[in-house]
Amino acid sequence: HSLLSAVPPSAAGGPFTLEAEFQRDLDPRKVNLIIGAYRDDWARPWQLRAVAEAKKQLKVESSFHEYLPLQGSSEFIKSAKRLIFGDNIVNEMSESIASIQTVSGTGANSLIAKFLDKHTRCNNIWLPDPTWVNHKDIWEVNAPRILMRCYPYYSDSIHALDFDQMLHILTNEAQQGDAILLHACAHNPTGQDPTEEQWNKIARLCQAKKLFVIFDSAYQGFASGDLDRDAWAVRHFTSFSDLEIAVCQSFSKNLGLYGERVGALHVVMTRSPHTTAIHVQDRLVDLHRAFVSMAPLFGCRVANHIFQNQELQDMWHADLTTMSGRISSMRNALYSELLRLRTPGDWAHAKNQVGMFSYTGLTKEEVEVLRTKYHIYMLPSGRASVCGLTNANVKYVAQAIHNVVT
Numbered sequence: 057h058s059l060l061s062a063v064p065p066s067a068a069g070g071p072f073t074l075e076a077e078f079q080r081d082l083d084p085r086k087v088n089l090i091i092g093a094y095r096d097d098w099a100r101p102w103q104l105r106a107v108a109e110a111k112k113q114l115k116v117e118s119s120f121h122e123y124l125p126l127q128g129s130s131e132f133i134k135s136a137k138r139l140i141f142g143d144n145i146v147n148e149m150s151e152s153i154a155s156i157q158t159v160s161g162t163g164a165n166s167l168i169a170k171f172l173d174k175h176t177r178c179n180n181i182w183l184p185d186p187t188w189v190n191h192k193d194i195w196e197v198n199a200p201r202i203l204m205r206c207y208p209y210y211s212d213s214i215h216a217l218d219f220d221q222m223l224h225i226l227t228n229e230a231q232q233g234d235a236i237l238l239h240a241c242a243h244n245p246t247g248q249d250p251t252e253e254q255w256n257k258i259a260r261l262c263q264a265k266k267l268f269v270i271f272d273s274a275y276q277g278f279a280s281g282d283l284d285r286d287a288w289a290v291r292h293f294t295s296f297s298d299l300e301i302a303v304c305q306s307f308s309k310n311l312g313l314y315g316e317r318v319g320a321l322h323v324v325m326t327r328s329p330h331t332t333a334i335h336v337q338d339r340l341v342d343l344h345r346a347f348v349s350m351a352p353l354f355g356c357r358v359a360n361h362i363f364q365n366q367e368l369q370d371m372w373h374a375d376l377t378t379m380s381g382r383i384s385s386m387r388n389a390l391y392s393e394l395l396r397l398r399t400p401g402d403w404a405h406a407k408n409q410v411g412m413f414s415y416t417g418l419t420k421e422e423v424e425v426l427r428t429k430y431h432i433y434m435l436p437s438g439r440a441s442v443c444g445l446t447n448a449n450v451k452y453v454a455q456a457i458h459n460v461v462t
């Protein structure tokens with residue numbers, strides 16, 4: 057009669073299991089290239105200067121601990137919208153965008169999956185292959201009615217976008233009313249984004265096929281260091297008045313507020329034909345109420361304070377340059393080392409990919425040897441978080457990679 061004894065064990069694995077293993081490893085040479093969280097040149101978590109300053113200034117009014125409204129903080133939503141869509145779009149079409157504050161990017165992804173499953177006739181969700189490991193679980197758990205499909209995204213053999221295959225499969229197999237998930241920038245795990253010309257072709261395909269577009273935006277500011285430049289694809293798609301678009305927006309990485317769970321979900325209606333955002337807005341709020349009631353308060357207060365204060369915004373932009381700059385210099389350092397060692401293969405992708413990750417192209421077996429023999433940890437897919445590289449360990453990592461592929 058026990059309900060609980062019949063619960064099957066979880067299929068262990070994934071980044072957080074590996075992370076626990078790393079913590080138990082006592083070897084002093086160990087290197088953590090697992091989780092996508094920024095680290096400084098001493099491999100320590102780094103608090104953004106803008107966040108430290110905002111917290112200092114906020115202390116004076118820290119007695120507010122009431123519930124947020126169900127849709128979240130209206131100031132936060134207003135700023136979040138401006139950050140991703142830019143002033144022009146927000147000024148012109150604010151009425152056409154439904155927005156809700158969410159439990160960061162994961163909460164936004166989950167909410168749009170649940171929403172499409174429950175309130176629309178969406179049949180298929182097209183995910184890039186490969187994609188962020190959690191996407192599959194999110195869609196499985198939240199949208200049991202919607203079938204998961206994969207479109208080719210990356211070619212292992214050329215270490216680049218498999219653009220022709222991607223368009224070919226979507227053109228032939230995606231159906232009107234399906235949804236497609238795109239990474240707004242700094243694709244996880246490949247670090248490979250479409251060019252502007254390729255983005256435009258994808259947008260036209262989505263328009264022709266009447267696909268519902270979901271942008272997952274977890275790294276705005278991490279690809280180029282510039283918030284506007286990294287929002288280019290989202291803004292370009294939004295300029296198509298007949299596209300329906302959702303944006304899952306996370307501030308975990310670009311504000312370094314991982315644990316505070318700061319994010320938003322925006323849904324852009326078509327303007328021709330004109331569709332009201334009110335019904336979608338209300339349904340999102342209803343669903344969110346059943347899920348978590350409302351998003352947490354503290355992180356959004358820190359974010360709001362930065363968004364509303366020019367001096368802190370400038371500090372934030374400089375913080376983004378610091379983080380993306382260090383990542384980029386570690387990419388170059390790894391690449392130069394591999395070149396110096398004459399490591400077999402072409403490693404230009406290590407330097408050219410963008411965002412937090414390097415999709416190294418190392419096989420599962422090579423990754424395993426790196427872990428067991430050299431105490432270097434990365435995902436079995438060969439994804440390495442470049443944030444874990446430092447001036448002190450990059451030579452050791454390059455030598456280890458050299459050894460396992462030679």
Ligand code: PMP
Nearest residue numbers: 160161162188244272274306308
């Ligand atoms: N989407 C992608 C592509 C991600 O890489 C991540 C974080 N790893 C997220 C969403 C969500 O992160 P969070 O829930 O912390 O915002």
